[in-house]
Amino acid sequence: MTPETLTSLIDATWPAKSLHDVDGWTIREGAGGGSRVSAATATERSDLEKYPTAVRAMRELGQTPLFMVRAGEDELDALLESDGYIIKDPVTYYTVPTDLLAVQRPPAVTCFQVWPPLATQVEIWAQGDIDAARLAVMHRVNGAKTTVLGRQNDTPAGTAFAAIHNGTAMFHAIETATAFRRQGLGRHMLTALSFWAKEQGADTVALLVTRANVGANALYASLGMTPVGGYHYRIKPET
Numbered sequence: 001m002t003p004e005t006l007t008s009l010i011d012a013t014w015p016a017k018s019l020h021d022v023d024g025w026t027i028r029e030g031a032g033g034g035s036r037v038s039a040a041t042a043t044e045r046s047d048l049e050k051y052p053t054a055v056r057a058m059r060e061l062g063q064t065p066l067f068m069v070r071a072g073e074d075e076l077d078a079l080l081e082s083d084g085y086i087i088k089d090p091v092t093y094y095t096v097p098t099d100l101l102a103v104q105r106p107p108a109v110t111c112f113q114v115w116p117p118l119a120t121q122v123e124i125w126a127q128g129d130i131d132a133a134r135l136a137v138m139h140r141v142n143g144a145k146t147t148v149l150g151r152q153n154d155t156p157a158g159t160a161f162a163a164i165h166n167g168t169a170m171f172h173a174i175e176t177a178t179a180f181r182r183q184g185l186g187r188h189m190l191t192a193l194s195f196w197a198k199e200q201g202a203d204t205v206a207l208l209v210t211r212a213n214v215g216a217n218a219l220y221a222s223l224g225m226t227p228v229g230g231y232h233y234r235i236k237p238e239t
Contacts (some may be wrong), residue, residue: 003070006093006229007041009206012165014172015140023047025054028086029061035089035233036208039068048076064238077234085234092217094225095206098169101194101223110185113193114148121149121159128175136174138163144200150189152180162193169197171207174216186219217225 005025011019016028016037023124024045030038040054055065067085070076114121120134138145141163150158157180161173171193194205208230209216 003041003072003229003231004043004184006070006231009165009168009170009209010036011161012143013141013170014137017136019139021051022057023050025051025057027054027057027061030063031136032131033137034134035066037070037137038063039066039233040118040184041068041070042076042161044074048079051076051079065236067234068126068231069234072230080234083236085236088233088235090211090230090232091208092166092211092227092230093206093208093227094220095204096223096225098194098198098203098205101191101205102189105195106188106192109149109154110188112151113146113192113196114149115146117159117161117171118149118160121147124156124159125173125175126179129237130173130175133150134173139147146193146196148189148192148196151194152183152185155180158185158189160193162197164197164200164202167202168204168206169193169202171205173223174207181215186216187223190223192193229231 008140014036017031018029020027024043026041026043028039040058042048058065079183117135139163143164146160146165147159151154155229158176159174160171162169162171170191174186174189197205207220209220211217
C-alpha cells in the first residue's frame with residue numbers, strides 16, 4: 001500500500017470536517033477531532049521545502065501545525081526535524097483478509113450491530129476520550145458504516161466503529177470499559193465487525209494503533225493481523 005492509498009482510506013473512513021489543497025499540501029480541518037483529522041500531508045505536487053505554507057494554512061484554521069509523515073517520506077521527516085518538530089504518536093497499520101477473522105461468530109448476546117450509536121456507547125467512548133468531536137467524525141462518513149456494542153456479564157462494556165472504502169473495512173475507536181478489559185471482549189467485537197465487513201463485500205480488514213498501546217498491538221497480532229506500514233506525526237512544541 002502506498003502512503004497516498006493509506007491516506008485516502010483514512011480520509012474516507014475517518015474524515016476531517018473539510019480538506020483544503022494549499023500549494024500541493026492537503027490541509028485538514030479537524031474541528032477538534034484529533035490528530036488523524038487535523039494533520040497535513042504532502043502530495044506528489046508538494047514542494048517539501050515550502051512546508052511553511054502548510055504551517056500558515058493550519059494556523060489560519062486555528063490549529064497547531066501538525067504533519068503526518070508516512071513511510072518513505074524521509075526528506076520531509078528530516079526537514080521537520082531540523083526545524084524543531086518532534087515525533088508524536090508513531091502508528092502501526094495492520095491488515096488481515098476478512099475471511100481469516102470472520103470464521104466463528106461471537107457468543108450469543110455478546111455483540112450487537114448498531115447505527116446510529118446508542119447513549120450507552122457514547123458513555124463508553126467518553127471513558128477513552130472519544131468525545132463529541134470524534135463522534136461527529138463517524139457521522140461524516142459516507143457509505144457503509146456501523147458500530148458494534150459489546151456486552152459482558154449482561155452489561156454494556158465495549159464499542160467500536162467501522163467503515164468501508166474500496167473493499168477495505170477500517171475499524172476505529174475501539175474501546176472497552178476499564179472494568180471489562182482482558183476478558184476477550186475486544187476480540188469478540190473485532191470478529192463481529194469482520195462478519196459485517198464480509199457481508200458488505202469487504203475483502204480486507206484494517207486498523208491503526210499507536211505503537212505505545214502494547215495491549216492492543218498484542219491483541220491484533222494474536223488475531224493474525226499483519227503490520228504493513230504506518231506513520232508518525234511531527235509537531236513543534238509551542239513556546
